[in-house]
Amino acid sequence: MWTHLRSALVLVVIMTALTGLAYPLAVTGLAAMVFPWQAGGSLIEKDGHVVGSALIGQKFDNPAYFHGRPSAAGDGYDAASSGGSNLAPSSRKLVDDVAARVAAARQANPDEKGGVPADLVTTSASGLDPHITPAAAAYQVKRVAAARHVQVEEVRQLLAQHTEGRELGLLGEPRVNVLKLNLVLDARWPLRGQGD
Amino acid sequence: MDATGILQILLYVALIVALTPLAGGIMARLYEGKLTFLSWIERPIYRLCGTSAEREQHWTGYALSLLAFNLVGALAVYGLQRLQFWLPLNPGGMAAVPADLAFNTAVSFTTNTNWQAYGGETSMSYLTQMAGLSVQNFVSAATGMAVAVVLIRGFARQSARSVGNFTVDLTRTVLYLLLPICVVGALALVWLGVPQNLSPYIEATTLEGGKQIIAQGPVASQMMIKHLGTNGGGFFNANAAHPYENPSAVVNLIHMVAIFVLGAGLTNTFGRMVGDTRQGWAILAAMGLLFLAGVGAASWADAAGNPALAAIGVDQMTSPWQAGGNMEGKEVRFGIALSALFATITTAASCGAVIAMHDSLMPLAGLVPMVNMMLGEVVVGGVGAGLYGMLVFVILSVFIAGLMVGRTPEYVGKKIEAREMKLAVLVILVFPIGILGLGALALLTGPEAIAAPGPHGLSQLLYAYTSATANNGSAFAGFGANTVLHNTLLGLAMLLGRFMVIVPTLAIAGALAAKKAVPTSSGTLPTHGWLFVGLLVSVVLVVGGLTFFPVIALGPVVEHLSLAAGTLF
Numbered sequence: 001m002w003t004h005l006r007s008a009l010v011l012v013v014i015m016t017a018l019t020g021l022a023y024p025l026a027v028t029g030l031a032a033m034v035f036p037w038q039a040g041g042s043l044i045e046k047d048g049h050v051v052g053s054a055l056i057g058q059k060f061d062n063p064a065y066f067h068g069r070p071s072a073a074g075d076g077y078d079a080a081s082s083g084g085s086n087l088a089p090s091s092r093k094l095v096d097d098v099a100a101r102v103a104a105a106r107q108a109n110p111d112e113k114g115g116v117p118a119d120l121v122t123t124s125a126s127g128l129d130p131h132i133t134p135a136a137a138a139y140q141v142k143r144v145a146a147a148r149h150v151q152v153e154e155v156r157q158l159l160a161q162h163t164e165g166r167e168l169g170l171l172g173e174p175r176v177n178v179l180k181l182n183l184v185l186d187a188r189w190p191l192r193g194q195g196d
Numbered sequence: 197m198d199a200t201g202i203l204q205i206l207l208y209v210a211l212i213v214a215l216t217p218l219a220g221g222i223m224a225r226l227y228e229g230k231l232t233f234l235s236w237i238e239r240p241i242y243r244l245c246g247t248s249a250e251r252e253q254h255w256t257g258y259a260l261s262l263l264a265f266n267l268v269g270a271l272a273v274y275g276l277q278r279l280q281f282w283l284p285l286n287p288g289g290m291a292a293v294p295a296d297l298a299f300n301t302a303v304s305f306t307t308n309t310n311w312q313a314y315g316g317e318t319s320m321s322y323l324t325q326m327a328g329l330s331v332q333n334f335v336s337a338a339t340g341m342a343v344a345v346v347l348i349r350g351f352a353r354q355s356a357r358s359v360g361n362f363t364v365d366l367t368r369t370v371l372y373l374l375l376p377i378c379v380v381g382a383l384a385l386v387w388l389g390v391p392q393n394l395s396p397y398i399e400a401t402t403l404e405g406g407k408q409i410i411a412q413g414p415v416a417s418q419m420m421i422k423h424l425g426t427n428g429g430g431f432f433n434a435n436a437a438h439p440y441e442n443p444s445a446v447v448n449l450i451h452m453v454a455i456f457v458l459g460a461g462l463t464n465t466f467g468r469m470v471g472d473t474r475q476g477w478a479i480l481a482a483m484g485l486l487f488l489a490g491v492g493a494a495s496w497a498d499a500a501g502n503p504a505l506a507a508i509g510v511d512q513m514t515s516p517w518q519a520g521g522n523m524e525g526k527e528v529r530f531g532i533a534l535s536a537l538f539a540t541i542t543t544a545a546s547c548g549a550v551i552a553m554h555d556s557l558m559p560l561a562g563l564v565p566m567v568n569m570m571l572g573e574v575v576v577g578g579v580g581a582g583l584y585g586m587l588v589f590v591i592l593s594v595f596i597a598g599l600m601v602g603r604t605p606e607y608v609g610k611k612i613e614a615r616e617m618k619l620a621v622l623v624i625l626v627f628p629i630g631i632l633g634l635g636a637l638a639l640l641t642g643p644e645a646i647a648a649p650g651p652h653g654l655s656q657l658l659y660a661y662t663s664a665t666a667n668n669g670s671a672f673a674g675f676g677a678n679t680v681l682h683n684t685l686l687g688l689a690m691l692l693g694r695f696m697v698i699v700p701t702l703a704i705a706g707a708l709a710a711k712k713a714v715p716t717s718s719g720t721l722p723t724h725g726w727l728f729v730g731l732l733v734s735v736v737l738v739v740g741g742l743t744f745f746p747v748i749a750l751g752p753v754v755e756h757l758s759l760a761a762g763t764l765f
Contacts, residue, residue: 001260007245008264011363012272012335014241015370019334020327023375024417027382031392031416034383041391041398041412041440050400053410055389055439058402065403069528073434079410080317080397082434084525084553086674088652089502090755092764094524094556099508106509115511118501122510122524125437125553131528135517171204172445173519173531182403 044179052179053079057130060182063108064147064191066132066140068178069119070101073127085123098122111142131175134163148189158184198514201499201533205491208449208537209484212456216480217473219457220464226372227345227365227465234371238364245363252358255706258346259699261362262339266306266695269332274302276328277320286321287396293319300683305332307694308340308578310422310429310548310669311686313678317411317432322394329429330418337425337458338369340580343698344462347584350705351608352469354713359705373458374424381420381454388450389443390416415440423454426578428548428669436538436549437527445529448551452538455547459576462583470608474724479586482732486575487544490564495536497561498522504764522561525553536561543568546578548669555648555656555672559756562672563748566659569666571740572627578667584701586732591620591704593728593735597721606720609713616707619700626696628743630665630689631658635747642681647674650765651758655751664689 031039042054052058057068059077074081087094101121106112117135137159145152162181165174225231229249242248253261277293280286293301297313304311305328314320320329342365349359386392391412398410415431419441422429432438442448460480467476499521501512514520519531526535535552542549543565554562568575574586591612598605598612605612639657646653656675663670664686671677677686722728758765 001264003246004257004260004264005268007247007363008261008268010245011241011265011366012268012331014244015335016272016327016331019370019375019421020331023378024326024330024414027379027386027417028392028394028414030383031386035386038386038389039392039416040395041393041410042389042443043398043400043410050398052400052402052408053398053440055443056408056410057439058400058408059406060404062404077408079408081315082317082411082432082438083315084434084437084556084673086553086555086647086672087524088555088648088650088655088674088755088765089504089522089524089558090650090652090759090763090765091648095504095508095764098505098510098524102509115509115513117518118505118510118512118520118523119518119528122505122526125525125527125551126432126434126439128434128439129527129529130439133518133528135511135515138517166200167445170200170207171449172529172534174517175528179403186403 044183046183054177054180055130057128058179060178063143065182065185066137066144066176066178068132069129070121070123071127072123077128079128082126082128084125084127105139109139109143112139130177130179132178134174134176137163137176137181144185148185148191150189158188201495204533205537208452211453212460215453215457216460216464219461220468220476223373223461223465224468226368228469231372237371238367241367242363247361247363249361249364252361254357255346255359255702258359258362259702262342262698263695265335265362265366266339269335270302270306273305273328273332274298276324277301280321280324283321283323285323285326285394287394288321290319290321296680296683297678300687303687303690304669305329305427305429306336307667307690308336308425308427308546308581309664309667309690310427311664311671311690312429312669313683315433316430322413325418325431326414330421333418333421333425333427333429334370334374335366337374337421337427337579338366340578341369341458341462342366342580343701344580344583347587347701347705348466348469350708351610353709354711356709359702359709374421377424378417378420381424381450382416384450385416385419385447388447390419390447391440392416419451420454422549423451423547424458426455426459426545426547428542430549436551437553442551445534448530448534448538451549452541455541455545456576458579459545459582462580466583472608472724475608478724478729479590482729483575483586485729485733486571486736487540490540490544490568490575491537494540494561494564495533497558498536499532500558502558504759504762522556522558525556527551539565540568542670543668544573544575544577546573546581546667548663550670553673554659554670555674559752559759562655563752565670566662566748566752567740569662569668570627570631570744571736572624573666573668574736581667585697588620588623588701589736590723590732591616592624592739593732594721594723596735597731601721603719606714607723609716610708610711611714616704619704622700623697624739626692627665630692631662631744632747634665634685634689635661638682638685642679645676645679645682647676648765651751651754652765655755658747658751660686661689665693667693
């Protein structure tokens, strides 16, 4: 048994050096050289400040911005504490929460009739979902246009330009990156009090 | 679900079938000792470990080496967690992990379970993630592969005393297979957006002027091995649903292929090493039938949406502008089809990574992962573990067929006798003991961990003990598993589900290797045709179905019927 344990110990040390240190450090070094932006978390900078990551959703409440999905990460979009609601489909709390969000969405978008798109009133798996569906974006177009004092049709065109189709034409689902879209909105029609 | 969803599922199946002979061929050459271009690295490792490539072990020696290696590995992970506060590479200032959680995590990663009672970005330092958890991702996968290869050798060898050398099998798996694929794969993931750095967490000022702290880390390197090794332990709490772990559907496809490629390939390796590739394809066909049934059921149940939400004005219809369906706990970029596909893959294999929160799946969609695990994860399964699990079911199937025709059962030229049957039954009994036995004990002693009222609460606890025993690691994450009681009991379930399967499997391999081959005769049951595939699928379903049907009826089935009747809890 002692010989087994001795050689196990040696093997663990070797494997730790190889797979636990050499492998991740080599990949880190190579990644920093070849793909520095992605390796660093796909951060978006504006006026020298990091405003977020292209991959990570953030909280929007202002009616002049498109809003993302409800988030169960921390107090909402906490990117240091990801997670979902983990509520069961048969949970009364889930149905109550969603009902409140449906009411809020209808109040914020009074021009829209009919059902509220599911992703706009349900929490995502990560709590950091950067996307909404084209349906959820279309639901908010009139509100955003009104808040920015521009034509609905102009916002709709901008939205169409920034809607991403399925990847390679087949994989995944059509979607809109909320942060990127809002950055484009700000560039095109700056909010009052915002410089250019 | 629309046609695109079905097309994505078929594309995935086609990719795996196409890669199987390729991966299988490489692994056959590897384990027959024909790949030698890295022998200059191998030789010094073996010398330091006091062995050599030529020195083979009896199955008992092999088992002792394996157990010793896992014991030392678990102690190392435990130690790193307890001491991380005083060790380097801890920019987040993570405190020492409490003893019960550290025990649970150490067992979890050495048993290839990767059950996580903690949130990665809130409890583990970069050093713990790399030198502790990532290492076990490699070596626990290699351990599973080694056991599968030993069982294959048991069938392939004749009148042999030895079954291989554990140190050699493990080292070769890591050097020739896992590391090269991971280096290339991890860089591809970074290119596609997965971060890889050792930076402190980033502070961003959001467009509305709020503050957002964004967790960072060496994510890509861990992602690649976590899926390739069917480990499943997320870098972040949200696992592969986190946009950093899985930023796009293309990355998701890489993850999904990585989960199945080695497990499916091993069926082909088996066929090649016993000299009849049709035997491997028959096993893969049985796995494929069970897999397609699972994907179909899960995506159907979730695409229909939640009737309780439809009633309060939520639009869950599928259209060109939205995937529709039950979007609670799902990500927009994946929608329903990919989420259902991934949930089936991750539990068919013993991966346990998730891209949707299983706790929020519709009751019958959540049942699919549970059933996959209860059947012993033999649908492709964990790397290595899936093949040896399925071969145990094969032994059971030929035994039943032998009883029906009144002949001594045989499989690929080896007689299956009383000793192998007893050991096979021992393996199969592990699942009811862990899931139902320990689960019942947990229900009596620690029900306060259950977050959901009603039948879903039972499902949460049942899922936890199923996941631990089957070494999967996914969860109905609402279950408050991080208590001393559950950390301990789940730790025991993981040890039981791993080593009480591995040791009897090695014993079966030893017994088979010692036998002479019997020539095929007109009385031999052909095991490469659809008749045998059907028999194998039935045996898997009947054994699993009879054992677990009552408890399934009380959890997900009751929840489904109540929800359909409009009852909430």
